[in-house]
Amino acid sequence: MSSEPLPIATQFPPPPVEEWRRLVDKDLKGKPFTVLQSPLEGGLSLQPLYTPQDAPAPSEPPGVAPYVRGTHPLGHTEGGWVVCQEYAGPDVARTTEALHNDLERGSQGVWLVLDAPHGVDVKDAATLERLLANVPLDRTPVHFEPTTDLLTPASLFLAFAQKRSVPKQALHGSLGIDPVAALARTGAEKVDVAATLAKAAPLVTSLLTEAPGLRALLVSSRPWADAGATPVHELAWAIATGVEYLREMERAGVAPGDTARSLQFALSVGGQFFPEIARLRAARLLWSKVVAASGGPPESQAMVLHARTASATKTQRDPWVNILRATAESFAAVMAGADSVSTSPYDEPLGTPDEQGRRLARNTQLILRDESSLNRVADPAGGSYYLEQLTGEIARAAWAELQRIEALGGITKALVQGDVARVLAETRAAREKAVRTRKLPIVGVSEFPHLNEAPVQREAHAVAPAKGEGVIAPPRPFRMAEAFESLRDASDRYHAAHGSRPRAFMANLGTVAEHTARSTWIANVLAVGGIEADEHRGFADADSAADLFAKAGTSLAVISGPDALYPDQVPPLVAALKAKGATTVAVAGRPGEHEAAFRAAGVDLFLYAGADLFQLLKTLHTQLGVA
Template identity: 70%
Template sequence: MSQTPLHIAQDFPPTSVEEWRRLVDKDLKGKPFTSLQSALEGGLTLQPLYSPQDAGPAAPPEPPGVAPFLRGTHPLGLTEGGWLVCQEYSEPDVATAAEAIRVDLERGVSGLWLRLGETQGIQVRDASGMERLLAQVPLSKTPVYLEPEDNAPSAAALLLHAAERTQTPRESLRGCLGVDPLGVLARTGALRSGLQAALAEAAPLVTSTRKGSPGLRALLVSTRAYADAGATSVHELAWAIATGVEYLRGLERAGVSPEDAARSLQFSFSVGSQFFPEIAKLRAARLLWSKAVAASGGSPEAQAMALHARTAAATKSRRDPWVNILRSTSESFAAVIGGADSITTSPFDEAIGLPDESSRRIARNTQLILRDESSLNRVADPAGGSYYIEQLTHDIARAAWTELRRIEALGGMAAALVQGDIARVLAETVAARSKAIRTRRLPIVGVSEFPNLDEQSVSRTPRASEASSPAPAGLAELRMTPLRPVRVAEPFESLRDASDRYLAAHGHRPRAFMANLGTVAEHTARAMWIANALAAGGIDPVQHHGFADVAQAASLIAASGAPLVVISGPDAMYPEWVPALTAALKQQSGRIVAVAGRPGEHEAAFRAAGVDLFVYAGADLFETLSSLHKQLGVS
């Protein structure tokens, strides 16, 4: 091996962006440069190349730990101990949840996120219930974050009472008491006392915690309801800042200064599947919140955002749920790189029901491996200086600021919720995303891509409610239709559910005979694509490779008994084979004939021969499969 050192900078002279652009334009051969750009949700566009000019002359402008905190709120980042590994608990039974907490604390969890409530959380009804739940928790060392379904001040009182009973010094408490009235409104559709009354009720709690428990934040700004209902990164960020601004105003009216109010807010974001945009979102969140607090008169210290991140529920699938481990790993990775102070990795089976000890262990160990084996905590702001991420951060920040100003023009976040504006935006976003999912431009591994019809189902205790929490009883000052959680995999999962019911009733799944024309080399790529597409709808593809003639093909298909036939092969063979084979098949009663690929100029002739439909990339696969289900008698 040569020991001569490489001098890359000398051997390869720098190339300007202009020179690169000239070469690209030449290779495009007349296609527009925009064909290399990628559209992101939220109206953003990704460029094929980023340069120092894109990131700006002073990017990144400030070191970590300095306002506006784009690069993190700590001077050394997370290098001094890492982020807080925070497990989430929502098991209804107090004893079960307490035992899970005990086990997890012994095995690496360093913070607790407690969802409390009668329908979707731990059912802590009184002080003794909270004491039993936290019996094995050293409160002076373990941050506790509450996310109550309703009546957060009562839940906060129970936590403080439990700390008092265990003689835990108030000044040692850390975490969040979870007062999030707009989160309650979005999730349940009602806020009994109205926003200002809720914040006025929280004001004494803010004041007392600021004095006696500065590590305990009273208010929570959670984007869970919006992210679960389909919000883009831009909207999630904008609505979080809008909520924070609304809380600052309301607390100031109740006599709490913006300085104390800002130091009493905890933010919680969901982290979805778009890796780099999610990193940029978390970085932009700190930047925008710093600007908002500064505009309110808060000090640089008060401008630092307390940022929690949770892997998104909307991206998780019930089908092939083991793939969720990969999704959660990627999302946790993005949360770390984005600089979250605490992170919750959701169990891979959360979409199915209540997690078991094994799934909680995998979730916990995902973060421990990222920290202790991948050493992700050893670099402060690892994304800093990347032309791509720096530019994307500012793009997301600008887009979110524009949305924030729009919400402010409507009268603020509460008004936008009650007037239905947020629901309208979410409906538009979900519709656009659904189109991408149905056409598989947004593929879901294990569901719409590479589905496994023979997968072993995972059984879990179902949650009490899979829909939005019900509105609290009684009169409410603010009311709206609750935001409905949606998972991206739901459309194709509904087809698989129907296939399961067909299997239970008939002993086999709906079948399709794959009539593959030509040699294996000629038809394999298309046949595999079609088989994958059919399986996404729970239709079992029965493969047959090559035929001597049309008569043999028709005979084999008749013997198979499959009501659906998909003709697949090289385009060159279609003009001869498709009309003849289709005509022969249509003589067999009840036969449905589909052709793999776009028909092009032959569509009229193929349809005249009796072809029922064409299956090809870019079409609405969900609609195609739904139509086939109806024709095959799949309920």
């Protein structure tokens, strides 16, 4: 065997991009090149190919401003990121037990969402002492995210640490003072951002010297991420909040660099794997630029970033798929270099997570770290033409939105004037349209639903909506699957009342080979709405089909088969079905030029890819008597 090296790289030089483009245009046969681009929310799009000309290799190593590649020179290779689980259950005793169990079994940090109805109701020092009784404060980062009472948790925690004889120098975490998030979440006029920050200024100054590991301020994007903001808007508004805090704290006598060193960011990570990696990298870039422009030194420009898996992407139906969603989102957060990560339990949308849900969530990160060794490479995304280019595009788009917000007077004024609510309404409507038309599919809900799945029983705690007293209406948190899940809920109620689910008679035309692909697709579509498909494998004629329909015990019939058979067979079949009592007849597929003739024959609606599936299924529910 020859030991001579094979000079493959020199024998096969890469072809120029122009040659590749010429071949692609030839294969497209007149279609525009844009059909190969994948649109993203926020006006961005993914290209089919990225080259060194799109994004040259990054010049700065990890740990160097502007910190695109991470804030630590060796990444997370020295111990890994912090597995920091979040807790928001209203039951203090249950939350205390869950917190203790998680810390004993691999969790390293604690993130407490406070204040009813949004989180743990810590009313006084005794409640906090009970909650943190089993937490070793000297080696466990503790983070607070109060939603209404912003300053009290800080004083309670510092007093508790003193009572436990834990020196301030040993404390790590954040106290969560975030008045902009409180304003966005509650809409209450009594949330005075400037006044709150002015009161927090002495605490910020004292902690810098007495407890440098404890950050007083927080920028949480949770109110916007949960209410339907696009990733670009979520990032831009988070940076705008940081700008507001730098500005207001400087008015209170705190230098921008000191404010930046007292601040932590918490962003949600959604389901688009590579764009989310790029967005978190862009977040560090933007924040570094903001602090530098404010006069902060390089060491204060490093963003401390907590990443949480998004709530909007999770489902109540087929919740086991949430394990996969949370795994991908956690993976993206780690690849992007987040300092701490919280993985939501798969059963969180069903109520307070139980031990199994928390264990799977906790172990997701432990597997990513200890078995997949994701902590052993600093900035694994660095140098990818695709991700470097996408990082820059997202950063530019978010910077443009930041400039727009600043032109309005800042994020607080944008909130109070209703600008943020307007944008949220627009982006949420666009996302809901994408979900309803299945351009944004949801596995287990709008795609591949398990109609007869056994429900996962969890103890649910009702959460009353916050009632804002101010000039803005708080954004309502929502999950993308809610609309379709409401149809399944209605089907369950129908099943409980009648002993069976709403049904559709499937009038399949042609041979099994001819109609199977389309009839299988239709059965899946009907199951999205909780409607069972009563399938039949072809008929001798229209009358025999109608006779079988009469025995099916339903008023809905769906005709499915190859397009070539529709012009001749649909009109007589519709007439026969309606003569036997069908009140609704649907046809699978786009009608095209035959729509007028089919409707004249009695067809009520058409089911096809790209239609507003939710509205069609809702119409079928109404006609089937499903409340």
